Amino acid sequence: MAAKLKDYQVENNQIKLVYESQIYFIKIIEAGVIQLFEADYKDYNSFAVEDNNFNSAELDFEVENKKGKLIITTAELIIEIKNDFKVDFYDLDHNPISKDYSKKRDPFIRRKSSNIAEEEGHKLQEELKNQPVEVLKEITAEEKFYGLGDRTGHLNKKGYSYQLWNTDDPSPHVESFEVLYKSIPFILGLKGDYAYGLFFDNTFRSYFDFGKENDDYFYYAAEGGSLNYYFINGPSAKKVIDSYTKLTGKTPLPQKWTLGNQQSRWSYHSRERVEEIADNFRKKDIPCDVIYLDIDYMDDYKVFTWDDNKFKNMKEMIENLHQKGFKVVTIIDPGVKKEKGYQVYDQCLENGFYLTDQDGIPYVNEVWPGECIFPDFINSDCRAWWGNNHQKLLEIGIDGIWNDMNEPASFNGPLPEDVRFDNDGQKMEHKEAHNIYGHLMSKSTYEGINKVSNKRPFVITRASYAGTQKYSTFWTGDNHSLWQHLRMALPMLMNMGLSGLSFSGTDIGGFGSDATAELLTRWYQASIFTPLFRNHSSIGSRDQEPWAFKQEVEEISKKYIKLRYKFIPYLYDLLWQGKKTGLPVMRPLFLHNQSDSNTYNLNDQFLAGENILMAPVVQQGQKYRKVYLPDGKWLDYWTGEEHQGNNYILKESPLDTLPMYIKKGSIIPNYEVQNYIGEKKMDELKLKIYPGEGDYLHYQDDGQSFAYREGEFNLYKFIQEENDQSYEVTLDLKKQRYDELYSSFKIEFFNTKIDEVRVDTQKIDFEKGSQSILFNIDGDFSKVELIKA
Numbered sequence: 001m002a003a004k005l006k007d008y009q010v011e012n013n014q015i016k017l018v019y020e021s022q023i024y025f026i027k028i029i030e031a032g033v034i035q036l037f038e039a040d041y042k043d044y045n046s047f048a049v050e051d052n053n054f055n056s057a058e059l060d061f062e063v064e065n066k067k068g069k070l071i072i073t074t075a076e077l078i079i080e081i082k083n084d085f086k087v088d089f090y091d092l093d094h095n096p097i098s099k100d101y102s103k104k105r106d107p108f109i110r111r112k113s114s115n116i117a118e119e120e121g122h123k124l125q126e127e128l129k130n131q132p133v134e135v136l137k138e139i140t141a142e143e144k145f146y147g148l149g150d151r152t153g154h155l156n157k158k159g160y161s162y163q164l165w166n167t168d169d170p171s172p173h174v175e176s177f178e179v180l181y182k183s184i185p186f187i188l189g190l191k192g193d194y195a196y197g198l199f200f201d202n203t204f205r206s207y208f209d210f211g212k213e214n215d216d217y218f219y220y221a222a223e224g225g226s227l228n229y230y231f232i233n234g235p236s237a238k239k240v241i242d243s244y245t246k247l248t249g250k251t252p253l254p255q256k257w258t259l260g261n262q263q264s265r266w267s268y269h270s271r272e273r274v275e276e277i278a279d280n281f282r283k284k285d286i287p288c289d290v291i292y293l294d295i296d297y298m299d300d301y302k303v304f305t306w307d308d309n310k311f312k313n314m315k316e317m318i319e320n321l322h323q324k325g326f327k328v329v330t331i332i333d334p335g336v337k338k339e340k341g342y343q344v345y346d347q348c349l350e351n352g353f354y355l356t357d358q359d360g361i362p363y364v365n366e367v368w369p370g371e372c373i374f375p376d377f378i379n380s381d382c383r384a385w386w387g388n389n390h391q392k393l394l395e396i397g398i399d400g401i402w403n404d405m406n407e408p409a410s411f412n413g414p415l416p417e418d419v420r421f422d423n424d425g426q427k428m429e430h431k432e433a434h435n436i437y438g439h440l441m442s443k444s445t446y447e448g449i450n451k452v453s454n455k456r457p458f459v460i461t462r463a464s465y466a467g468t469q470k471y472s473t474f475w476t477g478d479n480h481s482l483w484q485h486l487r488m489a490l491p492m493l494m495n496m497g498l499s500g501l502s503f504s505g506t507d508i509g510g511f512g513s514d515a516t517a518e519l520l521t522r523w524y525q526a527s528i529f530t531p532l533f534r535n536h537s538s539i540g541s542r543d544q545e546p547w548a549f550k551q552e553v554e555e556i557s558k559k560y561i562k563l564r565y566k567f568i569p570y571l572y573d574l575l576w577q578g579k580k581t582g583l584p585v586m587r588p589l590f591l592h593n594q595s596d597s598n599t600y601n602l603n604d605q606f607l608a609g610e611n612i613l614m615a616p617v618v619q620q621g622q623k624y625r626k627v628y629l630p631d632g633k634w635l636d637y638w639t640g641e642e643h644q645g646n647n648y649i650l651k652e653s654p655l656d657t658l659p660m661y662i663k664k665g666s667i668i669p670n671y672e673v674q675n676y677i678g679e680k681k682m683d684e685l686k687l688k689i690y691p692g693e694g695d696y697l698h699y700q701d702d703g704q705s706f707a708y709r710e711g712e713f714n715l716y717k718f719i720q721e722e723n724d725q726s727y728e729v730t731l732d733l734k735k736q737r738y739d740e741l742y743s744s745f746k747i748e749f750f751n752t753k754i755d756e757v758r759v760d761t762q763k764i765d766f767e768k769g770s771q772s773i774l775f776n777i778d779g780d781f782s783k784v785e786l787i788k789a
């Protein structure tokens, strides 16, 4: 207990608060981003906040001491600090945003007199014990909680509790799961319609209780370390996400092919099988960009090796696949097989890059190869060594790396809490290092690839911590082919996106258990806007490639995979925007409709960017789907029918129909469908224009290198306006440094009541369809006028 505030000192943008028994700091990072930490935390280096992008040098704030209450005023916030380091945040009109809870914890009573239920195998939820680091904040009735990475359950976490301890549990993930693979201690709160964020940067096992034990307060605790968290002011959720990703990093621009269709399966166990799968995609005219090699490709599951018998001449296989337009991604797990003479093991031992027990003996546990040692990714020299190991794979042409089992998972019981790591000279125990193990493995992989390749590294990881988005993309681990898991995918991915993990996806069709034809079809449909678009399934489960079921399923899956390819430029634009704004690709509706309470608990709909609303069917057998349309006017993607927003509608949705709506006033770029990204030179950009007022920024670059950082890209701004007699579309080429400009645009204008089309005053011909008119124009047009009939 900190007790009474005795003194305080202002040191640059930091206020030191001296209490009777403890010292705390409050650091003004920006007018709306405030860090609060205990003195012990001071010299600690964050693994998430490596290099924050705020300019705190010229911050203006005032501090006054009012009857034992310290009041800090910034350009956005009034912060009141009371005894016991209780801190309240107010807006400048003194409306409370977030207040510490001043009373004691008062959990509900779990009535049980003995453990009789456990005898039958019921697992009782454990009580939350008091922890060395604890924060309690008031909950007001209208509070909603989002974020926290990859949790099960609903979009809004109010009323639930979770733990952060990266865990590989292959049993079907259900709503009562408190842990999963990732630890992202960030939450986005919505108080009424006012958004704020809280980011608790502490890597120890942590607890979040969103008003479950008592609906008067929100509880956060960590089993070790010291108090260190950030309050991030809104009022818009977009601003909170921007600030959070300024702290922890934004998702970098990926190579364009990473947005293509990706095919994986645990049990593509030979070169022949891999080639057969690849050829099938081309034969069946189903676009595909990537084939994954799961652990089957390795020699005895030894990382950085491959099996020359099953995969004869890997280099040649990869070259052939490249020629057919496929990229190849291989899995790399952390466990290093304990085997003398195996180079990776020998080097790991020689350099002391392994985890040890308390006596310094290499710590051994079992994973796929049997007994393994574990590289110490906390140690930067180990990370550099591990990163260099990828060179061998890159030399034979591997295009990306898939990091798995990096919670770390182990088959012979969990790693004990006192297993030792070396934090560059300082000892660290597993209980502190666990949640950042996967994060630092991804960092090592990213940096290893980056050193030798001039392309943007592609890494995909299962385990992560806050900030891993700087290094890797994500998938949600071992889901099952269950409708429940398809349903869960949507809120899970939306919350991951809000937590900075924009480039994410699920195993399409489900990993464990057997998919059904209908489930696979609906899963493809639901995923066409998940940045990672990968079908993956487990060894022993039913085949799950798009052709594994009857013809109808293949045709529908193909239709939607092709639809995905049309939207590649839109997805790429969203990722380019996200690099600046931190906004995810898949967004809950409230992100753009923050005062619309109908959106706060909407689990089964999302926005792809701002203008495309997706309402996938996630119920078995469902042929009609209820869709909520928020403010504005929305056009049915398939029929062009216009709907008024703020409204629920019912959409007929037989198996081949994915309910999808475009906001009026949108301009959406499309490409021609290709077998793989880069197959065709995209000289022409298609623009779907849904008349109204609006503009759109389209980004174009080489799709793979870092030349864009030197300005080698083009930016096209399209603006549309409506007057009494006409519609106008103008092009403003904002920046032009990449030399492959489009030579033409194909315009699809969604209004048929047009008499005449003039491009830069010249009348041109157009084609009339049932919902739209179509015409082609040169790449250097400046204005199109569409005269109303």
Ligand code: GLC
Binding pocket: 265, 266, 294, 295, 331, 404, 405, 462, 477, 478, 511, 536, 537, 538
């Ligand atoms: C883990 C991964 C899964 C992979 C399997 C074999 O279960 O989550 O994706 O296929 O290991 O490597």
